[in-house]
Amino acid sequence: MKILLEIAMAGRLKRQIDIGRDASILRIDPKLMTRFVHAVLLLLLVSCIGLCAEVLKPQDDIKFLNKAALQIDQHVAAFYRSKSLTVPKVADDATFLRRAFLVSIGRIPTTEESLQFLEIDDASKRAALIDYLLASKGYTSHMSNWAFDLLRVTDGRIGTSASNAPYRHWVRTAITNNMPWDQFTRHLIASTGDGWDPASAAVGYYTRDRGMPLDNLSNTMRVFLGARMECAQCHDDPYGKTERHDFYQLAAFTHGQDAMGQDKMRPLWDELATDEKRQSEEYQIAEVLWDRIYGMSLEAGGTGQIELPTDYQYRDASPGDVVGARTPFGQTVRMSDKRVEKDGREKLAAWMVGKTGEQFSSVISNRMWKRVMGKGIYEPVDEFIPVEKTNYPALAGYLSSLMLELNCDLRAFQHVLLLTRTFQFETNPLPSSVDGGDDFHGRKIERLSSEQIWDSLITLAAGDPDKHPPRTLDDRIFVSGKPVLVGKKSMPQLSKEVLAISSEKELRDYFEKFVREVKSGNTSQSGSAPMMAAKPANAYNKDAKVRASELPSPPPRDHFLYLFGSSDREVVDASSREPNVGQVLSLMNGFVQRELVNKPSAHVYQSLDGATTDKEKIRRLYIAILSRPPKEEEMQWMLDEVKKSGDSGYRNIVSALVMSSEFLFLQ
Template identity: 65%
Template sequence: MKRSTSVAAVCFLAFGTLGFAAEKLPKGEDPEFIAKAARTIDGHVAAWYRKQKLPVPEVTDDATFLRRVFLVAIGRIPTAEEARFFLEIEDATKRTQLIDYVMKSKGYSSHMTNWAFDLLRVTDGRPGFQGNFEPYRNWVRTALENNMPWDDFTNSLLASSGDGWDPQTASVGYYTRDRGMPLDNLANSMRVFLGSRMECAQCHDDPFGTTERHDFYELAAFTEGQGALGQNKMRKLWDEVQDADRRNAVDYEVAQVMWDGVYGLSLGGSGEGKIKLPEDYQYKDGQPGQMIGAKTPFGKTVRISEKNDKGNGRKDLAEWVTTKTGDQFPSVAANRMWKRVMGRGVYEPVDEYKDAKELHHPDLMRYLIGLMVELDYDLRAFQKVLLNTKTFQFVPNPEPSKVASGDDFHGRQLSRLSAEQLWDSLITLANGDPDKLPRRSLDDRIYVGNKPVLVGKKNMTQVSKEVLALESEEAVRGYFNKLLADVKAEGGSSSSGGDMMGMNAKIQKYGSNSAVRASELPSPAPRDHLLYLFGQSDRIVVDGSSREPNVGQVLSLMNGYVQQQLVNNSGASLYKSLEGATTDEEKIRRLYVTILSRPPSTEEMGWMLDEVKKGKEAGYRNVVSALVMSSEFLFLQ
């Protein structure tokens, strides 16, 4: 039954007070600006339809919109309470209010974290490396929670330098994650932030593009000279403790805390601004081993002479990427966000930049570029505009494109849920709103032998600061001996003494079996996890996730998590939604709303009533199994 309610009541009871102040709001928070920008986008799309002589699609129904906006904006289906409240109220502005709700929720940053981890290949560790990228992972997550503008985010990564454990400089993980592979890192940077595919030019002139090998090395000169801060002061000590007789001793493990855990996460220098051509260089525009200066290949030219010794190449590169490449940087950012919301980029692939004038929708793309700049690269505000468009709300359309270009907007195409969307939706059904759980916190404890030591006395942030401040080999050796003695004094086991400020805070950490959002779990997920089975990226290549089906996925749903935690778990949250229902019809309706975010059709109700009458309680479990295993649940419309 529908019920009427005021806008204020909706905001207070279900979506939370929006808290708009009387003073002028930033554009990204101004409802009038958001609405006007959404109408402008719809105008461009409608103009394209008129040009193609195609009818504009209808707007989809409330139930489809509800599920779509939750999965797109925060990566999970709505809870039973969220779904029932939205579907039962009658209010002309409830879709706008729902968008406000999801974009202000913790779920937004969680879902964006999944996107960023995939894009940036954020991992907890690296093969052969005994440190971890905990501080970098936490930096990325925190930046998204704080809605750091995309240009500032990009600049912080590309210009980073310093202590990997310092919250202000932990973005150096962007480089240390690829230590030893600076050319690959640069190629990924160009692909991620500028949509330029330059990886082929590492070895030869690109036969399919305009980038020559010389161009690539001129660009690589900006980031040349990456290395750990002062690690050579520990080289002799490190060689000593790697002796075979001591390799399994606590000496070696404590040394690793410093070698990999501190030095391995630090980034020295600022970018040489010059680089030697490789010894196999094969073109006439340079000689093997020749020193060349840095130079940008397009946009506003930025140069550093090979005779310059001041460095600052990484800062120059970051500034060039974000401010001196014309429309390219905002275009790629806008197109990535368009694909996140609409399901397909204005141009594809999204990591191959195309000038607006080359597109079938030049005016739309130009507007999106301008909007990204006008919003100061606020990705949340930009996506909020897109969610408010009629274009986002078009009815689903399973038919292929009606135009040769394949990029018309004739209705949202069906797509399989990502691994993260599926996982986060399943745990919502099992345990209720997962965003009420505390997020994973920074674990800065010192680990020796896979156990935390000196807890409450010293942490990695402090150790890193102290070690990187040491100025001599003798000082490093003395620090190691003191740290080793402290660890041995407590037997190498976890201890909780001391009352140093900030060191007794509870560490919130989740294992791979925890029923929490995908963004809180190890990155990447273990190979036996549902996330991996359903295509989560292994974080090796940019955008490495997959939505391709396989037989293993079906078997996993039939015999794994769905059966154990949902179908056969009487304590699952989805069954709690049945409390207070007095008829089979109402119970079936609630299961449909909880799982598919819509009520059943008359025909479906008949089928499910027959099943329930035959099987009693087992009948309800069969209903749950059928709905969760359905294509409707596994796909986004």
């Protein structure tokens, strides 16, 4: 019974921490919170008792994760000894709190979350906080931003009405479900089928680059294997080992990226795509089928052979020669140049994940290290360096093998890194003493990403942003920008029917029937239809106080996110953290002033409820914005400001703190 009571208490206290908690509850009894921590540990014990008969997977075994974190710290300690470096001090609770939130879930803690953590007096609270953060919706949101940047995920495509929304939704769902990185990679590289089918929506990885298969391939090698092959598209790479012939042999694996059965619609499309008919309703309806169904599908699975281009310039082959697929490094995988096959992309995916030695696991482990620690084991992270050639071969080798031991579970891998003492070291403002990598001598100061700044600002403006429902896939049929057949047919249904058509005549008959249905007036007249229950994905305006991961991708050019360096998602990892004048103007005159500083109902001001003295109000503002109480000198400055300006002094304090370097930078 005592165990059950402790578990019930843990659940009660956890609900106080959860989303939507009353803003006026700013303090709870530290002894009660200590009991909460103990109860959490008790829950883990109960779970272990229930699992005693089975062997936990490494990624699910907290004992394994803690042991792995210790091994990483031992490798770092060995590096200190070899360089005669002093061990940095561990950061204080306030610094750790803010760092853990920003790294794990991409935003600052709310006032309530800060006070609850800072007032707990328990040695295990840091580990408990990491557990809490990695299990939250915020982790999914923050990781989605990372994946969208890496994979260049956009909502639409230039020059076509085709949508990447199903693909974006697939990526977000995979992150939410914590799909292992090797499975995630296989799904993308070997994808084929209907772009609107949730089971095959990963084809968006290829169709977002329709007409540019060689560019897609070079990005694939860069993202997943840290191999830069852009130069080899046109000539032998003078700085690397890849020859142009090698690149085309690799491209043969993915050659043949055709739309499913689009040839059946070609005659009809050519008839309607003339200058005279482009304004007709028939053309607008045909565009739905041509762009948003056929244009979002992918047929076959890679032919395994490709012709060399007409400008091929080397003696090892001639322009127009057909070459068979062959991998340029790792275990050799070949395909014949004598016959057309259908499983090239599957073979490429299997080779990338399982036959490139340490390269696949090393690249993703280094990406995760940089994401958590601030700087890669080697830099740039998309230019692979063999473990033995890095500055820290023992550590790099261990991280690569750990990724495999954890079955490519990115959440578990980050969990290990967040549990290390290395992650907790104080900030080091000095540059790394090691060329091309980190010296682990304290975390390097870096400006927050545009998404971290935005998500932190909306936390101050509206409270915990994860209380909002996530963005949903808008699967309505749109003709000329207006929804049609709402509640009667969706894009997945329409796509399935169209792609099942087997002849040109059947396609024409279907199209004529579909035109009649649309013209008959079966358009959206009210929100009562069943399919109107889902909010359209594009309903958020630029000032919507929701997470960056829920907003349009890429953001509009006048949006806060764009001004602060958000990626246009046309190039891998194209975001920037460089300052510019527009950022200053935005902080002084834009969203920050309108929705935060000068808005009495902003969540940051709600934290002042119940505070009876100026000192307490100032303390709460500091904790809300910087996650720490003010220093004595700062308190005196702020008291002087309130004395001089009255209540408007608090707005001035909020404005000053939000525009401070301490707020905009991660320590």
